[in-house]
Amino acid sequence: MKAYQTSEIKNVVLLGASGSGKTTLAEAMAFEGKVIDRRGSVEADSTLSDNTEIEHIYKRSIYSTILFTEFMGRKFNIIDTPGSDDFCGSLFSAFKVADVGLMLFNAQNGFEVGTEIQARYARKYEKPIIAVVSQLDAEKANWEATIESIEANSRVKPVIVQYPVNPGPSFDSFIDVLMMKMYRFKGMNGEREELDIPESERERAAELHNKLVEAAAENDEALMELYFDKGTLTQDEMRSGLKLGLAKRDLMPVFCTSGARDIGTKRLMEFVINVAPGPLKAPNFLTVDGTEVEPDAAGPLALFVFKSAVEPHLGEVSFFRVIRGTLTEGAEVVNSRTGNREKLSQIFAIAGKTRVKVSEMMAGDIGCTVKLKGVKTNDTLCAPSAPITIALISFSEPRYRAAVRSVRTGEDEKLGELLNRASYEDPSILVEYSKELKQTIIQGQGEHHLNILKWTLGNVNKMEIEYMAPRIPYRETITKVAAADYRHKKQSGGAGQFGEVHLLIEPYAEGMPEPGKYKVDGKEIATNIKSKEEVELDWGGKLVFYSSIVGGAIDARFLPAILKGVMEKMEEGPLTGSYARDIRVIVYDGKMHPVDSNEISFKLAGRNAFKEAFRKAGPKIMEPVYSVEVLVPGDKMGDVMSDLQNRRAMIEGMSSEHGMERIVARVPLAEMYRYSTTLSSLTNGRATYSMKFASYEQVPADVQDKLLKAYTDSDKDE
Ligand SMILES: Nc1nc2c(ncn2[C@@H]2O[C@H](COP(=O)(O)OP(=O)(O)O)[C@@H](O)[C@H]2O)c(=O)[nH]1
Ligand SMILES: [Mg+2]
Structure with a gap:
């Protein structure tokens, strides 16, 4: 293969609802570029793009696939993406490296739910979009x-x-109002x-044609003047107007195709060559600190890794775009x-599972290399003399969480390795062992997303797994002042133990005044602060520890031991064994024994005094509450709202935009398990949502009772 200049490269992402015909169109494009000499079909499991068992x-x-094709002296790098929102992770990677999107609209369905979701992402990433009406040969194709x-x-x-002149089963012709020609197709091969x-x-x-001329002229004053003077524009003038409008996302040119019959593929590709931005015209990549990087083929090398995979018999495959x-x-x-x-001993152009070895790739091109062990998605590989870091792909917040374990025992280590690999290949999967919950928590984009992983682990890696509801990371805290005294005393043979706290x-609470006088259980306690220690708790919130001991009742050297005892109970809260937070402790008196007092005695006295006081201080269980944003079509608003209310949601705001309603609510995490599945079934997949941690809030009394009972039943503490 020849080495393509930056100006000869087009990076295209295929978008559109699941089933709109992306994979079939990609096949036709590869065929037109003679990468394959016969077109496969999705039905026969023979496409370049859908080449895994699960896709069959x-x-x-299910996975995005990169395939190059050579056409009219240009190299196209096409990224075929999965239409389902559960696999949006690979879409974000594709948006990062593609310069233009082809959005397919199935002529049988028009603008679908999946289209809407992908159009939203395209808007977010500001990608120019060309509309491709597909499947015009289908029985129910309806152009209007x-x-x-x-x-x-x-x-x-x-x-x-x-x-199209004759959409439907006899479809063979369309009229191009830019060229002002009719194209008629014979046979199935374009x-x-x-x-x-x-x-x-x-x-x-x-x-x-006139509408097209107007739309082209609108993007540029000079063109507008020409148009007024002449009453029309030449084809090249139209192209330059469309080029501007497309790049600014002011317009979306519409094309006609049947991927299955290879109708319209060539004209579409010609248009991409002539009008769509390539690496030189697309916005420059930015580094993490916002510096633009020109796609200069003569500049110092920089590659951005946008996708990683592990292939049997081969190992790591890193897919990159040459940025500079x-x-x-x-x-x-x-x-x-x-x-x-790292050394890139071999570089390849990619057509699905096929890799074609090349010796050179210039800025703007997309390829892959193998066996880079320490490299993962989002890494920048650069010339040692000019290191830069390209701004990272931001994968959306996970929307589905589950606890995962292997069905057979003794496979934890292997499971850990496989899950790490899964998240290496798909960074929208996050895996973490939670020490607090004592569970491995896996997060992804939806139930289907995680079920595909389960299938792959079971069938490809022979690792049977199961998903469960994750435990909830509750917190404990108190609501009022309380005091307690505790004497630890032990006399057994030799040295005794004595400590009283x-x-x-x-x-x-943040910003509260320093301790003063207290009245607890009818007793006045005046404090006189001698020392203060603020502990930022690993699990959020604070413990503030004061000493106000007078007259040397307890030696200052025992204070750390008392704090240690308190911290032990903070780590395993007295109510449910969850972490405690946001508590102020003031040690104001106690007793020592000249011989028997030691650290262990004070630790135990501190721990038990704290536990006792905690129980008297109106203790409460707190639960994590998430800020949830749901985008739902207007007609499904009622169903989604009443479902949210059943989940103890606090609705914080509602607004409408373009026929969609945006609901902002705060919802306890305990109520969010499998939410994506419910939302999808309530709205036929037309809604999306995101969630992120907001705060810890007290659980309602009935929930607290249930949790207390569950813990008492299992408590083996002292
Ligand atoms: N009649 C007809 N069927 C098509 C065409 N393109 C795709 N299909 C069928 O539509 C289904 C979905 O196609 P596919 O390419 O997998 O769509 P994707 O999900 O967007 O990749 C498959 O059954 C295809 O055979 C077309 O141009 N005409
Ligand atoms: Mg597909």
Whole structure:
């Protein structure tokens, strides 16, 4: 393969709802570029893109696939993505490295739920979008309805470049109102004739041509003037106007295809070459500190790793885009995250599972390399002389959590390795062992997402796993002042143990005044602070520990032991064994014994005095509450709201935008298990949501009673 110049490269991401025909179109594009000499089909499990067993079972893409194709002296790097929102992780990676999106609209369905979700992401990443009406040969293909639904729902203005003459099973022709030609296709392999527009279509074609000219002119004042002077624009002038409008996302050119019959593929690719931004015209990549990096093929090398995989018999495969410079086989680079040197002994162009060895790749190109052990997604590999770090792909917050364990015992280590690998390959999967919950917690984008992983582990890695509801990380705290005295005394043979601690506890809040006088159980306690220690707790919140001991009742050297005793109970709260937080402790009196007092005695006295006081201080269990944002179509608002209310949600706000309602609520984590599944079934998959930790709040009395009872039943403490 020749080494393509930066100006000869087009990086394209295929978007659209699941089933819209992305994988089939990718196949046609690869065929047009002669990467394959026969087109496979999704039905026959023979496409370049859907090449894994699980994709064959589902007949749908689950992983994103990169495939290059060479066409008219250009190299296209096409990223075929899964349509389902559960696999949006790979979409974010694709958005990072693609310069333009082809959004497929199935002519049988028009603007679908999946389209809407992906259009939202495209907006977020500011990707220019070309609309591709697909499956125009299908029985129920309906051009008018499809265009209407795009016009009604798309926030980027659709501008028709082509329309079909005979949509439906006899589909073989479309009219291109930019070229002002009709294209008629023969057979199934893209052979076409270029014809004059027949009499019967002239009026319609002329009308759409004028609209296209206007839409092109609108993007530039000079073009607008030309248009006013001449009443029209040349094809090249139209292209330059469309180029501007496309790049700014002011317009979305609309094309006609049937991927299954390879109709329209070539014209679409020509248009991408002529009008869509390539690496030189797309916005420059930014480094983590916001510096732009020009795609200069003569500059120092920088590669950005956007996807990683582990392949049997081969090991790690790292997929990258060359951000700057020219990569040559054998290049030595440094990983800017780790500082490690790496050698790229082999570099490849990628067409699904097929890798074609190349010797050189220039800025803008996409390829892969193998066997880089310490490299992962989001790493920048650069010339040691000019290290930079490209801004990272931000994967969305996980939306589904579960605890995971292996079904067979003794496989923890192997499971850990496999889960780490899963999150290496798919950074939208997060895995962590929680010491607090004593569970391995896995997070992903939805139940389907995690079930696919379960299938893969079971069938490919022979590791049977099960998912369970994760335990909830409750916290304990107190609501009022209480005091307790505790004397630890032990006399057994030789040296005895003696320590007595009088302490007082109260709820801690940021900015509260220093301790003064207290009245507890009818007794006045005046404090006179001698020392103060603030402990930032690892699990959130604070413990503030004071000594106000007078007259040397307890030696200062025993204070650390008392604090240690208190901390032991903070780590294993008296109510449910959960972490305690936000408490102020004032040791104000006690007793020592000249011989028997030692650290262990004071630790035990401190611990027990604290525990006793805690129980008298109106103790409460607190639960994590998340801020949840749901985006739901207006007609499903009622169902989603009443479901949220059943989850003890506090609705904080509602607003509408473009027919969607945004609900902001605070919901206890304990009520969010499997929420994505419920939301999806309430709305037929038309809603999305995100959640992030907000605060700890007291649980309602009935919930507290239940938790206390559950703990007392299992408590073996003292
Ligand atoms: N009739 C017809 N069927 C198509 C066409 N493109 C895709 N399909 C079928 O639609 C289904 C989904 O196609 P696929 O390419 O997997 O869609 P993706 O989920 O967007 O990748 C498959 O059954 C395809 O065979 C087309 O142009 N015409
Ligand atoms: Mg697909």
